Amino acid sequence: EPEVTQTPSHQVTQMGQEVILRCVPISNHLYFYWYRQILGQKVEFLVSFYNNEISEKSEIFDDQFSVERPDGSNFTLKIRSTKLEDSAMYFCASSDERAYEQYFGPGTRLTVT
């Protein structure tokens, strides 16, 4: 059964460093998403990506964040200069239709020290 994969499973970084989180969405899906979940809080939408451009972004997704689909399979989230409050689980998701059932990867736990 096709699934969304994410690497790394856990990333530890120092405040101010850049991190890139990687995702491989389900191959025939057209819409790609990033969400985050801070410990003990709800899953929050960050950004959606369709047709090689950002479709929608939340207020959390500020200038420190960027997304890219560098090739036909990968989808990345870059945080330019990490802050302590960026520590969270980051989930990638994909869907074959807009705002339809989204399939999530296992997540990357980002720890900023």
Next chain:
Amino acid sequence: DQQVKQNSPSLSVQEGRISILNCDYTNSMFDYFLWYKKYPAEGPTFLISISSIKDKNEDGRFTVFLNKSAKHLSLHIVPSQPGDSAVYFCAASLRYSGGGADGLTFGKGTHLIIQP
């Protein structure tokens, strides 16, 4: 701003009985609703969805009911099994409303514990 609310942080149910998880929403523009299940250290797994033009959708042991006038939905699991123990998230979207809103809005989740 909690547009999607799950007011029960946890629920304990005996194996074989019915589990009922509840969810309320405040944004009347939401038109598509989903339930996800999440185990520790895994991503949310899609379970079942319902569009606002329906009031019930069933898939095996899982049934979702939607009451638009009350802005309330519920997930019924019958019969409950030990493997159902997980955190269940309710989510909503503006699938048909348009406006470019693609992201799902999640509730905080309900931890379902199935007791043998």
